[in-house]
Amino acid sequence: MRIPYDVEKRDEPRLGLIVLQSDETIENDLRRLLPSEATLHTSRVPSGEEVTATTLSEMENHIGASAGLLPRPARFDAVGYGCTSGTSVIGVKKIAELVHGGADTRAVTEPVSALIAACRHLGVNRLAFLSPYVAEVSSRMRDVLAENGIETPVFGSFETAEEAVVARITMSSAAKAASELAVDPAVEAVFISCTNLRTLDVIPEIEQKTGKPVLSSNQVLAWHMCRLCGLDAAANGVGQLFSA
Structure with a gap:
């Protein structure tokens, strides 16, 4: 039937x-x-x-x-x-x-277009940049931001190429590193790069500690x-x- x-x-x-x-x-x-x-x-x-x-x-x-x-x-x-x-x-x-x-x-x-849009929305153009990547990858990312008027005068990286490792970096490690980079008065906000890096739950903590906006790849996307x-x-x- x-x-x-x-x-x-x-x-x-x-x-x-x-x-x-x-x-x-x-x-x-x-x-x-x-x-x-x-x-x-x-x-x-x-x-x-x-x-x-x-x-x-x-x-x-x-x-x-x-x-x-x-x-x-x-x-x-x-x-x-x-x-x-x-x-x-x-x-x-x-x-x-x-x-x-x-x-x-x-x-x-x-995430790149999203980050640029987020920076313009917040009125910031100088970021502390935290990356998990090796040097050649981080450098290219910073160049692209510079081409779009966003400076990254403060930079730090975990310098790993292994995706499985990136996904297992602790959130406390990301929070500590981002907070330390954000202390520099040369920056207006923090960007934590990579969609595989776990950061979402520590964004409020970093913002409270630093008083600066914190952006991550997944958040801006x-x-x-x-x-x-x-x-x-x-x-x-x-x-x-x-x-x-």
Whole structure:
């Protein structure tokens, strides 16, 4: 017996996320940061076990296909590519082109564009920059920020290339390092880079200790995705960025 059914029009905000194969952190963070009324779909992109300029650039060959694995019937309000260092190597424009080629979405963002937008929103242009990356990766990221008018006069790194290690760096280590970097009067805010680094729960602690805004890759990405599609992320957000 064929049973009849009804079909409803789904009009809730739809967000997409392209996650690195090696990332163990970003999905949980974004589900905490995004408003409950938004639907989040994720896809994975092949990525190396180590973060180097070479492994990051190789992702360019797979981003379009990964975007194409997001649900086809859905038109997305925004799709985020979840890699800060990969964006700095591949380029903002190229990533947008690849994601648009694979998914039907009104907007594309990534942590670099999101960070730049967050800095402009807060009116800051001098950051203390905390990175987990090796020197060549960190240097490229800082160059991209400088090209967009954001200085990083204070810098520190855990200097590891292993993604599995990055995902297991303690939050207390990140909080201690970020707080020490933020003490320098030359900086107006702190940026903790990498979507795989666990920082979300220590952002309020660092802000309280330093009196300065603290930004992280996952925090700014969630904030920017919401702003691009007119959603209010403040209810579930952390840090001064969400209340500014």
